[in-house]
Amino acid sequence: xxxxGKEYVINxxxxxxxxxxxxxxxxxxxxWKTVVLWYLKxxxxxxxxxxxxxxxxxxxxxxxxxxxLEQDGLVKRDVFPEVPLRVEYSLTDFGKTxxxxxxxxxxxxxxxxxxxxxxxxxxxxx
Numbered sequence: 707x708x709x710x711g712k713e714y715v716i717n718x719x720x721x722x723x724x725x726x727x728x729x730x731x732x733x734x735x736x737x738w739k740t741v742v743l744w745y746l747k748x749x750x751x752x753x754x755x756x757x758x759x760x761x762x763x764x765x766x767x768x769x770x771x772x773x774x775l776e777q778d779g780l781v782k783r784d785v786f787p788e789v790p791l792r793v794e795y796s797l798t799d800f801g802k803t804x805x806x807x808x809x810x811x812x813x814x815x816x817x818x819x820x821x822x823x824x825x826x827x828x829x830x831x832x
Contacts (some may be wrong), residue, residue: 716755733778734804738763738771740811747805750796758819780804 707714707725716723723729734740738760745751745759757768773783773797778799786792797805819825 744769744808746797749796
């Protein structure tokens, strides 16, 4: 990447990135990571509660995404030694730095939905 006429790369734990966008997408890229982060931005969830918020994700994929986000330091996993075992997920302080970005991505998506489609209320009969 070029900054003020000089070429730079970003080195994170030996992984070289030639573009700041590539660096960001390594942490939040893919179909599900931003969705998981979105739900965790304001609330701590247990696995099953989070799964209910994201009905289209499989349990396996949610588990994989949570593990990846935890390894990247964005999500914290708290295990409570109770019977039954209780595990809760929340954003770390580092993960919370993404909240303004997540809000802007969501705003862009709502605007796109209103411009290119329609906003339709879902009738819940649960």
